[in-house]
Amino acid sequence: MRHLSLIILALALAHAQPALAANELGIDGEQPSQFEARAVDVLCELTGDCPQDCGAGTRQMGLLTDDGVLILVAKSSTLFAGGVLDLVAWCNRRVEVDGLLIDAEVTRFYMVQRLREPGTEKWTRARAFSHSWARANKQKNANRWFRKDPAIRALIEEFGPVGIPGAKIPVE
């Protein structure tokens, strides 16, 4: 079954343009991939439960290729952030993406690094989370956002940095 899906995925990306700009990370199974697809709400695609706005950033997003292959978008170019806010702006529309397809032994997903309107020249870096976070938290930028985020700080305050309240933390 896995071999079949790999073949399908390979066919789906067969028309992809050669990726010249994706930033490679040296991850096992990574493949620079630039292609066009439709941005979709994954839960909608799988279950038919479809809010008009793809969940407005609250649901995982994917890329549906012309051959019907659904690719989960798990990561963006922002440190420790996913690609939901980058893709939701293209909800149910075609978009051209550039990034890394990660075909690991246990699962597969995509890291989106750039997006653009098909047929146009100008790319936008996949950093929507950074921009959104900075606006929401009234910061100039999202540098080290993960150290400053109120929801994260509250969780770390409650459970400690290793998730076990009162655990002894080894000296670095």
Next chain:
Amino acid sequence: MGKRADRLLPAAVLAAVLTLGLAWAGPQSAQATTRVTVTGEVIDTWCRVTAIMFAEGSAHYQCAVWCAIGGIPVSIMDEDENVYVILRVGEDDVSAANPTIARIQAHQVTVEGDLIERDGVNYLLVNRIADDQGIVNVTHEDVGIQPFGK
């Protein structure tokens, strides 16, 4: 226009309307699901699967919270290393940056839910968290806090 064309025209228009309608509609039906019970560690999908850094248990808890709040998919990895991407917990369909899901990062859980397999990915609609043992994979004593420390 002849009689034959008169008869065919409405059918052609109907076919065109149906074709356009199907092209613009969303998914027409839900995919088949399988009822499953899954036991495993709640993981930060990106870091654990890519092995881009040490991403197991308590050592990676802090980073797993960062990634969950950052909207990276949260999954459960069972002892056979099957990965189940969580798309829903009960009636809560927030699967990106959900603080409730972030609270159980790195926990050992047993969940009951519906599995949907699509293009090499296991998607899980959790109906119920049957058991939550908290963090049992204590790794920070050996490797510290990964990455970046406290």
